[in-house]
Amino acid sequence: MKRIGVWLLVLLVAFGLAQKRVVLGVGGKTAVVYLPLTVVERLGYFKDEGLDVVIQDLQAGSRALQALVGGSVEVVMGFYDHTIQMQAQGRDIVAFVQVGRYPAIVLGVRSDLADQVRSVADLKGRRVGVTAPGSSTHFFLNYLLVKNGLRPTDVSVIGVSVGAQAVAAVQNRQVDALSNVEPAITLLEERGLIKVLADTRSTKGTREVLGGEYPAAVLYTTRAWLERNPDTAQRLVNAMVRGLRWMQGKSPEEIAAVLPEEYFLGDRALYLKVLRNSLESFSPTGRFSDTAPLRPLTVLSAFDPNVAKARIDLKRTYTNEFVDRVPKR
Known part of the structure; x- marks a missing residue:
């Protein structure tokens, strides 16, 4: 043995x-x-x-x-x-x-600000949450800002990570808008906390925002x-x-x-x-x-x-x- x-x-x-x-x-x-x-x-x-x-x-x-x-x-x-x-x-x-x-990245604005922020161009002077400065969610935000006539410096960028932390940043009004990924986005949508401005989770959305795959x-x-x-x-x-x-x-x-x-x-x-x-x-x-x-x-x-x-x-x-x-x- x-x-x-x-x-x-x-x-x-x-x-x-x-x-x-x-x-x-x-x-x-x-x-x-x-x-x-x-x-x-x-x-x-x-x-x-x-x-x-x-x-x-x-x-x-x-x-x-x-x-x-x-x-x-x-x-x-x-x-x-x-x-x-x-x-x-x-x-x-x-x-x-x-x-x-x-990318499956979504840019959304807080629902209580949706009447004031109707498009990406209206984000000027606002606080926008990203997973972290320098991350792809930040790149996505920068591109949309430039595409809509703004500069990346026209907004204040705040790192909010992903998941529950990103959801909390919106719930607690630490940010006015959010560039982030699932599962945070659907959670916020279901609770009526954000209105989507740009969405690349699907073929259709990615084609509209970025031109294709x-x-x-x-x-x-x-x-x-x-x-x-x-x-x-x-x-x-x-x-x-x-x-x-x-x-x-x-x-x-x-x-x-x-x-x-x-x-x-x-x-x-x-x-x-x-x-x-x-x-x-x-x-x-x-x-x-x-x-x-x-x-x-x-x-x-x-x-x-x-x-x-x-x-x-x-x-x-x-x-x-x-x-x-x-x-x-």
């Missing part, structure tokens, strides 16, 4: 050593735009690929990017537009699987890490694409069944409505189109002078090589 126990211990140690550890930062794990990450984690697809993925919830995309640049995380689940922003600053960041084909949530990392760890990157992509495939055709109820209870913010029925509003925004394949990355470049160039004057090589900001090698299963 002792001998069996020793062998079991050896096997367990060997299994532990075989697991490849990856530290992954995410800009708000409970945000629905990053939902496939939790689905993959909960279904055990990372473990199936021999990965020990340590997820650090950094509550905002700009913080996750800072963690990557600072070296405290190896990979980020964040928005694609950061890869363009970083190239303009001389940093080589690469997105290697697409999770979201639409717009790569949003992705896995990205430094080119140096990608070149040093191609096998680990492939395993991460295998797991993510498997999760995206699993989500295709699933009902909100089936997806909710694999999520932690705290994601529902105390109202499961309302969260199911959140999912119904969001499922269209996820990529079915994980693959980048050759034309969609032009839209984030156009958006960033509208308000970021560093991007506008830089010669951006979009082909260096993303790759499909790992997605194209995912097994057809």
Whole structure:
């Protein structure tokens, strides 16, 4: 029996050593735009690929990017537009699987101010909540301000994070308007607390606001890490694409069944409505189109002078090589 126990211990140690550890930062794990990450984690697809993925919830995309640049995380689940922003600053960041084909960001004004703020142009002088300054919700706001004849400095930007914190910022009147993601948006709509001004949760809405498909949530990392760890990157992509495939055709109820209870913010029925509003925004394949990355470049160039004057090589900001090698299963 002792001998069996020793062998079991050896096997367990060997299994532990075989697991490849990856530290992954995410800009708000409970945000629905990053939902496939939790689905993959909960279904055990990372473990199936021999990965020990340590997820650090950094509550905002700009913080996750800072963690990557600072070296405290190896990979980020964040928005694609950061890869363009970083190239303009001389940093080589690469997105290697697409999770979201639409941003699913919504700009809304507090309902009690709806008579005064009828359009984006009426936001001048107002306080607008974003997940964090420098995040993609902030980029979205800046683009809409410029598109409507204002400057980004014409509003006061306040970081309110995601989920319950974002809802509280509106309820407590800390902000006049909000650029944010689900589940906060549907919660605020259902309670009659916001009126939507711009909505990119659907194909129709994204086309109206941004002109068409717009790569949003992705896995990205430094080119140096990608070149040093191609096998680990492939395993991460295998797991993510498997999760995206699993989500295709699933009902909100089936997806909710694999999520932690705290994601529902105390109202499961309302969260199911959140999912119904969001499922269209996820990529079915994980693959980048050759034309969609032009839209984030156009958006960033509208308000970021560093991007506008830089010669951006979009082909260096993303790759499909790992997605194209995912097994057809």
